[in-house]
Amino acid sequence: MRAFSDLLDNLIYTRSRNGKLRLISDYLKQASDPDRGWVLAALTGQLDFPTVKASAMRNMAMERVDETLFKLSRDFVGDTAETVALIWPDNPKGESTEMPSVGQIVDELAAVSRFDAPKLLANFMDCMGSNERYALLKLATGGMRVGVSARLGKTAFALAFDMAVEEIEEVWHALEPPYMELFAWGEGKADRPDLTGVPFFRPFMLAHPLEDKKLDMTDYVAEWKWDGIRIQIVGTGQETKLFSRGGDDITPAFPDVADAFKSIGVVDGELLVRGEFQGGEAASFNALQQRLGRKKVSAKILTEYPAFVRLYDILFDDETDLREQSWTYRRAKLESFVPKLDAERFDISSILEARDFNHLNEIRDGARDAAIEGVMLKLRDSPYISGRKTGLWYKWKRDPLVADCVMMYAQRGSGKRSSFYSDYTFGCWTEGGELYPVGKAYSGFTNAELKMLDRFVRQNTLNRFGPVREVEKTMVLEVAFDSIHQSKRHKSGVAMRFPRISRIRTDKPAAEADRVATLKKMIT
C-alpha cells in the first residue's frame, strides 16, 4: 500500500508526461501481483466499487471527529477524501499494526455491503498514515485525477517491460484487472494471452498533416475526412463492440449502431449523426456531441440524433486478418462487405475522383458540407499499420476560418511555459459595443511572439482574478479555427472548434476587430 500511495503522491506533483511514465513504469516493475494490476486499473479508471460511496467516507469521519471541526476543515481543504485522510487521528500504536496490501483492500472493498463499507474503511485507515489513507480513499471512491489516461497507462506498461505499446493495445481490451496474464507475458513467464472469441480493440492507423507537400494521385487515393468520431467496430458474431481512437469502449453510448452490426469482422469508420437540417445527411460535430459521454441513452436522444457509421477501411473480414494487405485490396473487400450491412446504419466513404493534385485542391475548396473536415490521402499500396508512419496516410484539412479578436484575459501556461502568460481569452464586439468572449487559445504563436504577448500582458494588466489577468482591450489577435457552432453555454452564443492564434495584428485598432454577428454568419 505504501508503494501505491507514494506513486499517487508523486503523480499528483509531476506535470510532465515523461515524468509520469517513468514513475508508473518503475512502480509496475517493482511492485508484485496482484497489487500492480489493481493499481494500473485504478489509475486508468477501470476500478469501481458500487457499495463504497463518498457519503460512507464522510459518515465514517464524523464518528471520529467533531462535526463542526470536520466541516470547517472540509471547507478549507476543498476535497472530502483529502480532508478525511488528513483529519483522521493517527493510531497511537502506529506501525505495530500491519498495513493491508492493495490486493487485500480491493478484495474486501469488492465484497463489502453498503452498510458495512464505512466500518471497513475505518479499520483500514487505523493502520495507515495520512498519505496511505488518502490513497485508500481515492482507490475506494474512484477519480484519481492525476492526469493518467488509459493510453498513458499502457505506454508505461510497455516501457516497463520493454515492449511496443501496440502489442499491449492488441490484448489490453480483452483482459480484466488485475491483468496477471499481461504481467506474466511482459516478464517473459508466459505466452501472449489467448484472445479467441473476444471482441477486442486493434490500434488505429493514423495520418500526418499534409502541410505543403504535393502528392502524385496515381500513387494516392483521396476521400473525404468526415468530422465525427473515428471508431472501430469489432463483431464476433455473438457480440459487437465499438471503440474510440483511444481504445475506450463506447458501445453503451451507441446501442443503435452496435445492435445493427451483426457481421463478423473489424472495420474502421467515422461515427456521425444524421442532421434534420441536412436532409438526413451527416450533421456537424456539434450535433454528434449530444450523443457523446453518455452511459445510457434515452429513446428521445436515439430518435433525435440517429447515429450511423461511414466506413473507411476493413481490418478483419470474418476472421481473416487483412492488415498486411494493400489499401486497394482492402478497399475491394470493404466494398463487398458493406452491402451485407444494415444500410440505415452503415455506408461507405466514397472515393474522390480527382484527375490530379490540383483538381483535388479544387474539390477540397468546393466542399461546403458541415460534416467535412477536409480530405484524406492514402497510399494505394500501404498496409494497415498502427500509429502514424510517414508517407502512408495524410490529412489535408480545409483552410481554417479566421476572425480578428481582442485579447481580454490571460493566464499562465503550464510546464515549460509556466512563467509565461500563454493562454488567452479573446472576444468580439456586440452590436452594443461590448466585448464578449468567443474563445480561448494557447497555441499558434512562435516563441518570440509569446515573449511579446507575455510582456504585453504584464504591462497592461487591469485586474487580477486569482491566476487570471484582465488586460487592456487593445491587442488584436487573428484567430484561426476549424469551425464555429452555436452554444448555449457561452455568453456570446458561439463556440469555436480548435481555435489558435494565427497572427498578431499590432497594426489593427481594437475597435476594428470582428463582431459577434460576423462569427454567427460562419456557423455551420
Next chain:
Amino acid sequence: MTNAAHWIEPHPHGIYIKPADAWIDPSRAVSRALVTHGHADHARGGHEKVWATPETLAIMGLRYGTNSGCAVPYGDGFELGGVKISYHSAGHVLGSAQILMEYQGERVVATGDYKRRTDPTCAPFEVISCDIFITEATFGLPVFKHPDTADEIQKLLSAKEANSDRCILVGAYALGKAQRVIGELRKAGYDDPIFLHGALEKMCHLYQELGVDLGDIRPVMDTEKEAMLGQIILAPPSALNDRWSRRLPDPVTAMASGWMRVRQRARQRNVELPLIMSDHADWDELTQTIKDVSPSETWVTHGREDALVHWCALNQMKARALEMVGREEEDD
C-alpha cells in the same frame, strides 16, 4: 464581553493596553508599539516608539531603516503606565517574542506567532502561565499536523540526489523560513553551498551577523548556470514561477510551507516537491499549548479562529475570537 483584563482592548488593527497607552503589533502607525516579531503583518514602520527584542529591532532596521527603539532582551522587563511588561521567546523566527503583561494582579500573554518545535535559527517557545492567553491560530484546523522536520529535510536531500541534472529551487519566505531551511540542512550535515535569490541575501546576512551559522551561502546572481546543476537554491515564493527562474538549470520546484500539507494548495503553486515546514504551531501544538499554559481564558487573534474557539468550548474552556485585520495568513 468579558470582565477579565478590562485594561486590554482588542481592536481590528491591534491590541491596545490602556494604562500603558501602547499597542501590540498595530497595523497602523501609533505612538507606542510593542512588537512581537519582524514579519510585515506584525511589525510596520512609522511608529514613534517601539519596544522589541534586539533581533526584531535589527530586522525592522533592515526593512524600514528605523533605528529608534527600545531593545528588550528575552526575560527582561520594564514598566509602562503601571503595567509590568516582559518579553519571552516564541520560537517563531529569530527574535520573536511573546509579551507578558502584569497589571493589578492579572497576567496576560500575547504570543504573536509561535511554534513548539526546535528551530536551529531561533530560541525555543517558553510556556508562561497566565490568566489570559492571546494566541494565534494560523494552522488552527485539525487537518494541520506538521510532519517531522527532519523527514522533510530528508525529502529535499533525496530529491537533490535524484536530480543531479537539474537543480532544486525551494520557495521560502525571506524572514525566518529561508534561514530555517538552511539551518535545518546544516543540522542534517549538508555542507555544500546554498544559493540565494537576491531578495533573501540581506536577511540571511543579518542572521549571520546576529550569530546564526548558515554555512556557505552564495548569491545566484554571481553564479554560472552550470555551477548550479544538482544544487539547492532558495528564493521567495513569488519568484518560483517568475521569469527570474529561467536563469536556473531546469529547476525542480519545491516550497517549504505549512500549507503544503494540502495537496491542491501545492498544485496551485505548480510545486513538484512540497516540503511541509511551518514556523507556526500545528493543530496538536496549538491545543497542547493551551493545555500547558492553562489560562482561565483564551483569546484567538488570527487564522482559523472559529475552529480553535470551538475546540476550547468542546473542552470546557473559555475562549473568544478577536476580529483582527491585516494579518497575512499565507505567510509561512
